[in-house]
Amino acid sequence: MDIHEYQAKEILNNHNIKTLRSVLCRNGEEAYKAYQTLSSPVCAVKAQVHAGGRGKAGGVKIAKSADETRSIAEKMIGMTLVTAQTGKEGKKVRKVLIEEGAEIIKEFYLSLTIDRKTASIAFVLSAEGGMEIEEVSKNAPEKILTVPINPGHGLKSFHMLKMFLFLGIEKNLYNDFSNLVSLLYDTFIKEDMSMLEINPLILTGANTFIPLDAKIILDDNASIRHPYFNDFIDEDEEEPLEVKAKSVGLNYIKLDGNVGCMVNGAGLAMATMDTIKEFGAMPANFLDVGGTADAKRVETAFNILLSDKNVKGIFINIFGGIVKCDMVAEGVVAAAKNIGLKLPVVVRLEGTNADIAAKIIESSGMNFIVGESLADGAKKISDIVNG
Amino acid sequence: MSILVNKNTNVLVQGITGKEGSFHTLKCLEYGTNVVAGVTPFKGKTLFNNSVPVYNTIDEAKKEHRIDATMVFVPAGFAASSIVEAIEAEIPLIVCITEGIPVMDMLNVKNALNCSKSIMIGPNCPGIITADECKIGIMPGFIHKKGKIGVLSRSGTLTYEAVNQLTKAGLGETTCIGIGGDPIIGSPFITFLKMFEDDPETKAVVMIGEIGGTAEEEASEFIKKNMKKPVVGFIAGKTAPAGKRMGHAGAIISGGVGTAPAKLKTMEKNGIFIADNPSVIAETAKKALNL
DSSP states (O other): OBOOHHHHHHHHHHTTOOOOOEEEESSHHHHHHHHHHHTOSSEEEEEOOSOSOTTTTTOEEEESSHHHHHHHHHHHTTOEEOOTTTOTTOEEOOOEEEEEOOOEEEEEEEEEEEETTTTEEEEEEESOTTSOHHHHHHHOGGGEEEEEEOTTTOOOHHHHHHHHHHHTOOGGGHHHHHHHHHHHHHHHHHTTEEEEEEEEEEEETTSOEEESOOEEEEOGGGGGTOTHHHHTOOGGGSOHHHHHHHHTTOEEEEOSSSEEEEESSHHHHHHHHHHHHHTTOOBSEEEEOOSOOOHHHHHHHHHHHHHSTTOOEEEEEEEESSSOHHHHHHHHHHHHHHTTOOSOEEEEEEETTHHHHHHHHHTTOSSEEEOSSHHHHHHHHHHHHTO | OOSSOOTTOEEEEETTTSHHHHHHHHHHHHHTOEEEEEEOTTOTTEEETTTEEEESSHHHHHHHOOOOEEEEOOOHHHHHHHHHHHHHTTOSEEEEOOOOOOHHHHHHHHHHHHTSSOEEEOSSSOEEEETTTEEEESSOGGGOOEEEEEEEESOSHHHHHHHHHHHHTTOOEEEEEEOOSSSSOSSOHHHHHHHHHHOTTOOEEEEEEESSSSHHHHHHHHHHHHOOSOEEEEEEOTTOOTTOOOSSTTOOOBTTBSOHHHHHHHHHHTTOEEOSSGGGHHHHHHHHTTO
16 A cells, blocks of 8 residues: 555654654645744655655745745645656645755665565665656666565675665765665564655765655555554545445456446456457456455445446456356346446356356346357447447 | 376365355365365364364374365465464475465565475465366366366466366366465466476466566566477456556556566567467467367
8 A cells, every 4th residue: 555755754763764854734824834843944845645756746845934835835735746657637735744954965766675576675776866766777777776685584784785885875874874774674574565665865964864755655465463554544545436445345446448347356357358448448447346246245336337427338247156146147136226227238147057147137127238258248348338 | 197286185274164264175075175184273173064173283183194285264464374384394285365465474485485395376366276186275166177278377267267268168177276366476387387398188288367577477488498388378457557456466567567568578479379368268279289
């Protein structure tokens, strides 16, 4: 799960990693007071949204007085920020972080991620901090160092020395640097992160290293041992339909097309979307109803699909393995009748009792069309929505 | 012949008395799997289904039974401990069905596996089945029929879709393995590709991948260098947007890595027979075998 910069810094602070003093504000007045409280001649006003690339998009601004802080914050809160990572619809800014200024001598890039290939925790560093790291990695890969750490052996001094030498920092700063790196590594593990990105990591005029920005992705699966993860969820940052789906245990992701999809299993759901595209239509969503496609779940799923006004037709593709298809068919019919479904629906049920299920669908008196196979069903629904 | 499991495989179930564990153990017994023992802490010296003895630990179970494989249904928060218990008990095959294990736990498990004698399948997977002989997992048994295709997949129901086609097309399967949908899994495609290449009954392999990571690319390089048998490949997620997790924890395009077109390109370059859509997997397998 994505969290905000201010939350990321809270986690770092709890592990004795210092960041600049800052205050979270929800309106101009709070920002005005925050400037006074921080009593720093220069402050940064930073939009708090779940997306990187804020600086370039106008989501980070410098203020030199309380009045200026207020006026910038007032403009920023409520605006829709479109960054390289938000997509064209952008993200609405609801909170800003007012942060004290610092004298920046140098900017570095430092991140920790899980390396799937080597099953290790990888540090990625560059002396070219502050810039778009994707650009650096494309145009000058030699300016980026990756140091994988085998979690069984852990982080050792030589790893840190390697990083330090690569960044070309003055020798007397090694202790500070290695302290920070080992704190970051421990925090990454203890708090079950999937990613921790500090861009930039700054060297200040006081010769200390400080994370100026922090982006953290937490491993959802680990919320079982970190109850605080749930407090960090910001539903304003998420697609409302996705939130609704999640609350009833459905896995839904909104897309741009007009064929609503209801499938059991993530892989089959993706394959169904792909097949719809092959037949010239576009899926309106990814939706995995999971192993138990009973009437209640199907009804909720229908409601979610129908809340998307782009949806012109629905394709239900269920492979009944352990789940019996006739049960699913009864659920689909009951749910459709209950909500008075008008849209055309193509139903493809395969697996246990598929023949009984087909009869239930055909004799339901509803606007249902039977798909004989995945391809047949995808073709039928695509033809319908394309008129 | 087949790979890893057959009618003589003795199976232990960890978490045998839980809701999922008990339901699927019964299904495996129905299929004919030799479930010889179960483990649930503090439920030792009881019987599951009036027939399968339950023990507190694997050590206790091992004193009474030869165990060739274990099926793990232990809840996500405790699964890593159970897997390490199986590794330390030197169980040759560990099949973990559990979904939602924290990645950090899997890093530790993976490290323990690297210095062990065990092979692990999963987590977050349907399991392994050798048609008409042994099912260790949650897949519907009846769609499988003894035949000549080895199946490997990162998915669940999409695998059933493929198997169903292979069975209906008269090709049948040798062994089918769901390797798991998480970012860190016990074993990659390559571990099993090697075994299928050496298995005389397997004439071709179907490999079902999806977006995220580079497992399919690595498998493709391996196939080109080491395999004589034809491999049919499919990738789910051509229409998936970047940065969104498509149900499986591992199915995410991040930093431009793991897109379907990139995977397909590498696979094609390495001589894999590509099934353009999931409906033509069996058809493509027939072509690959010149049938």
